[in-house]
Amino acid sequence: MNTDAIFETEDPDIYLIKTTAPGPSGSLPFTAEFLADRPSGNVFAWTHNTGMGWSPKALGNPEFLILSTQGGIRQPDGKPTALGFHTGHWEVGLLMEEAAREITACGGIPFAGFCSDPCDGRSMGTLGMLDSLAYRNDAAVIFRRLIRSLPTRHGVMGIATCDKGLPAMMMALAGCPDLPSLLVPGGVTLLSEEGENMAKVQTIGARFVHGDISLQQAAEAGCRSCGSPGGGCQFLGTAGTSQVVSEGLGMTLPHAALMPSGSNIWKDTARRSARSLMELAKAGRCMGHILSQGSIENALAVHAAFGGSTNLVMHLPAIAHAAGLAQPDVNDWQRVNREVPRIVDVLPNGPHGFATVQVFLAGGVPEVMLHLRALDRLDLDAATVTGNSVGQHLNWWETSERRRRLRDKLHQLDGIDPDDVIMSPERARERGLTSTVTFPTGNLAPEGSVVKSTAIDPSKVDSEGVFLHEGPARVFTSEESAIAAIKTTGENRVRAGDIMVLIGIGPMGCGMPETFQLTSSLRYLSFGKHVTLLTDGRFSGVSTGACIGHVSPEALAGGPIAKVTDGDRIRVRIDCRNLTGTLDYLAPGEATPGLRAERILSERQPLPDLRQHPLLPDDTRLWSVLQNASGGSWRGCVFDVDRIDQLIQLGLEAEKTKQCTGLNESLRV
Numbered sequence: 001m002n003t004d005a006i007f008e009t010e011d012p013d014i015y016l017i018k019t020t021a022p023g024p025s026g027s028l029p030f031t032a033e034f035l036a037d038r039p040s041g042n043v044f045a046w047t048h049n050t051g052m053g054w055s056p057k058a059l060g061n062p063e064f065l066i067l068s069t070q071g072g073i074r075q076p077d078g079k080p081t082a083l084g085f086h087t088g089h090w091e092v093g094l095l096m097e098e099a100a101r102e103i104t105a106c107g108g109i110p111f112a113g114f115c116s117d118p119c120d121g122r123s124m125g126t127l128g129m130l131d132s133l134a135y136r137n138d139a140a141v142i143f144r145r146l147i148r149s150l151p152t153r154h155g156v157m158g159i160a161t162c163d164k165g166l167p168a169m170m171m172a173l174a175g176c177p178d179l180p181s182l183l184v185p186g187g188v189t190l191l192s193e194e195g196e197n198m199a200k201v202q203t204i205g206a207r208f209v210h211g212d213i214s215l216q217q218a219a220e221a222g223c224r225s226c227g228s229p230g231g232g233c234q235f236l237g238t239a240g241t242s243q244v245v246s247e248g249l250g251m252t253l254p255h256a257a258l259m260p261s262g263s264n265i266w267k268d269t270a271r272r273s274a275r276s277l278m279e280l281a282k283a284g285r286c287m288g289h290i291l292s293q294g295s296i297e298n299a300l301a302v303h304a305a306f307g308g309s310t311n312l313v314m315h316l317p318a319i320a321h322a323a324g325l326a327q328p329d330v331n332d333w334q335r336v337n338r339e340v341p342r343i344v345d346v347l348p349n350g351p352h353g354f355a356t357v358q359v360f361l362a363g364g365v366p367e368v369m370l371h372l373r374a375l376d377r378l379d380l381d382a383a384t385v386t387g388n389s390v391g392q393h394l395n396w397w398e399t400s401e402r403r404r405r406l407r408d409k410l411h412q413l414d415g416i417d418p419d420d421v422i423m424s425p426e427r428a429r430e431r432g433l434t435s436t437v438t439f440p441t442g443n444l445a446p447e448g449s450v451v452k453s454t455a456i457d458p459s460k461v462d463s464e465g466v467f468l469h470e471g472p473a474r475v476f477t478s479e480e481s482a483i484a485a486i487k488t489t490g491e492n493r494v495r496a497g498d499i500m501v502l503i504g505i506g507p508m509g510c511g512m513p514e515t516f517q518l519t520s521s522l523r524y525l526s527f528g529k530h531v532t533l534l535t536d537g538r539f540s541g542v543s544t545g546a547c548i549g550h551v552s553p554e555a556l557a558g559g560p561i562a563k564v565t566d567g568d569r570i571r572v573r574i575d576c577r578n579l580t581g582t583l584d585y586l587a588p589g590e591a592t593p594g595l596r597a598e599r600i601l602s603e604r605q606p607l608p609d610l611r612q613h614p615l616l617p618d619d620t621r622l623w624s625v626l627q628n629a630s631g632g633s634w635r636g637c638v639f640d641v642d643r644i645d646q647l648i649q650l651g652l653e654a655e656k657t658k659q660c661t662g663l664n665e666s667l668r669v
Helices: 032-037 040-051 092-105 127-148 165-174 200-209 215-223 238-248 264-283 293-306 312-323 330-339 356-361 364-374 390-398 401-414 425-430 479-487 516-524 595-603 618-629 641-668
Strands: 063-068 080-082 109-114 153-160 181-185 448-452 466-476 499-502 532-535 547-552 569-575 580-586
Touching: 032 040, 063 092, 063 127, 063 264, 092 109, 092 153, 092 264, 127 153, 127 165, 127 312, 127 618, 153 165, 153 264, 165 181, 165 238, 165 312, 181 238, 181 264, 200 215, 200 479, 200 516, 238 293, 238 312, 238 364, 293 312, 293 330, 293 364, 356 401, 364 390, 390 401, 466 479, 479 499, 479 516, 499 569, 516 532, 516 547, 532 569, 547 580, 580 595, 618 641
Parallel strands: 063 109, 063 153, 153 181, 466 499, 499 532, 532 547
Antiparallel strands: 448 547, 466 569, 569 580
């Protein structure tokens, strides 16, 4: 190593050092009452404000905090000085700037804070995925701590986009019920004119290994997928679904979800959101006035109509928990998905699979809500951050110029009929759209599981809407071994007809990472539709095919799935219309699962190589313990402080009793 360039420099200006400089000019607009009554922190804060360059004349105006998940260092011309983790947080700083300028113009003082977020796509299949879900809770805590650390704020705006950062921001705002606040979704990436969408491009490794694409094709596809530098993915994965759910909850302005990142309409939404936040503060309307059980019910209905990510089964209960509301459970998800038809044709679902920005132009959440209103599936009196109800929003949207012009724009730009993207229930039924989520049970999932049944390949579903696969189990105790078996063309390869069983990757095993690299590979490989995947882990919001996750209890919690061995006969049956299903082990000679199968499973021991991930960070282990004590993934992987405190106290009492018993025994001896 050449240390000369490290220890010394050729720049002589480094020695132009001063120890004093003129302070800000002017004087602070203190009053006698202010100095006498306010805490020292409020007084000292004004000194900081002028030190950072704010005019002392403007101090005393209402202060508003803008929080975001911004990442990277972006030059004014858009070029990177330092890259962010993903496009989703690359441009959200522009939204912050628009909102801040609007707050200033309206007589407020803007503050900004940041807690960046990871990219699930970047960390997929790597050790980084062990921290993905755990990050969500940590970020929500950090956002709430930042909010409380500016005690003079009159309101808070949250700006976020992607899989964990956006749910974390919603949890943070919901957890501050006594504060005026709202959310600005960070938008979506444009389609590339030449490249594959961002879901398909993540499968180039598996497709190359199997000879489906050449090295040159893989290189070009990997380069050309992003049509714009900012925004969440072009498909309705967890990021896009979280955006539409946030609007369904009433936490955003109407028609805010899925905006094209970097566009004028995107920036305009930030400015109007700033005005709305200041009006909320003037009216004293807080997030606790907005979120309600009606809001949760509306969000469930919007999720079902869009055919959203199964990850919201964890995120929506977590938001409800933060707001102090009843958490939707499996019965709620089943009920709503049976009652609400899927009416949106968006990637990764079909039949066509339009991009998220095209869904936005077709009318987005308000357009979907018009159809839900006609079905009497909305609480129209639910409040929103505009101060108006959901019903009032829809009355405006139905005759608005915005609706007419944007739907016309979709036809002009892409030749797409907006009614083919967001359909009436009758049209959706004619096109073969089915409801989204099914929760199979059975002797391998006595506490349930979840599958995006609408994404199963239609050719594998019979005329009655039933998917049935009976085949040999291929058992894997790590994601690495599972993806290796998919990619290989050797003897150990996964074959058509196999039922892959991936265990030990639930919350207790390794932080419940997403296994998108498995599900996406199966979707885009020629034999993939003939393979079923069962796991106690979870999938990306773009999961497709017969991929069943959240199998409970998880293997490391003693679930029967821990006892499946290679070659076992497994039967998977999913009724995509009635939204019922079963996952069962079949004993030798059994035509249907019975008592003998249950007895065999009960007598078996878990697989000997089943264990917690050896590199699981202590941070995630702590998260795992706390969320498990709070009810696990079906209750949103939250931290239920009362429950955790109760269990700790019971443990301390038990330990104390044990110590006293041991002392008494020693005294008797």
